[in-house]
Amino acid sequence: MIILSLETSSPVCSVALHRVADGSLVGQSELRLDKSHSTHLTVLIEQLLENTGHQLADLAAVAVSDGPGSYTGLRIGAAAAKGLCFALDIPLVAVSTLRALAAQVAAGTAWPEKYLFCPMLDARRQEVYAALYTNDGQEVLAPTPLILKADTLAEQLARHSVLFFGHGATKFQALLGESAQAGFLVGIEPSAVAVGALAVAAYHRQEFQDVAYYEPFYLKEVYTTTPKAK
Structure with a gap:
């Protein structure tokens, strides 16, 4: 099977x-x-x-x-x-x-226990969907929409080495600049x-969803607009 x-x-x-x-x-x-x-x-x-x-x-x-x-x-x-x-x-x-993406990177990282893993997916403008995990998948920061600034995740970076990856990480790298505690990986999808x-x-573990009522975890409300009449 x-x-x-x-x-x-x-x-x-x-x-x-x-x-x-x-x-x-x-x-x-x-x-x-x-x-x-x-x-x-x-x-x-x-x-x-x-x-x-x-x-x-x-x-x-x-x-x-x-x-x-x-x-x-x-x-x-x-x-x-x-x-x-x-x-x-x-x-x-x-x-x-985000958990799957973090596990994907952790599995290919040497000495993964030295890092926290931060997947970032682009949510447009200066926002990303992000989370923090240990190398064995423990959640340090639950999935959340983050508005990126130079001091985003400053508390975590002060205490840990963090690997950033995903198609939203490039935006954060440009804001953060050089940091001995931050590593950025490219091409991770x-x-x-x-x-x-x-x-x-x-x-x-038999962790199954109700097929009839399951909906994806969008994290933010779906925002739609109606076309303006011509």
Whole structure:
């Protein structure tokens, strides 16, 4: 049995398969085309299942990146995940986007216990979605929208070495300037592989969502406007 994981919170559309028994990665696929999620997500799922010799009946659960992130992307991922869970009568697992991103970086960091890990996702203007985690996933700062200033997270940086990453971190690096306590990593994007690794553990703990009522963790209210009449 395998778990299908979906990551659609960022411009990267990513899917992955993990074995339930040991959490090993079966396969992954991603597409780095902006605004491609709605047209390519189901294609990526079908192709990944076919390429790994699996079918929908092999799925034990579907995991989805829970947010925060792109409102549209999160809705597309949630809709696809819920549709599969309803059709196959299998559980839905939701994994924090920021926690998965931090775990992804911590796994590839030498001496990770020396750092706090701060994923930052761009929330437009001078704002990011951010959180702080230890190398083993303990939450130091819960996911929150941060308005970036030069002294943002000054208290944490005074006591810890912090690694910043994600497509919102560049904005903070420009404001913070040189800091011996801050490290910035480039090219780090959310991945369904990291979502799936955490989803396997959640599956064994039976931490499932109510498929009928599940909504992504947007963190901020969705703001919409109506077009002005011509």
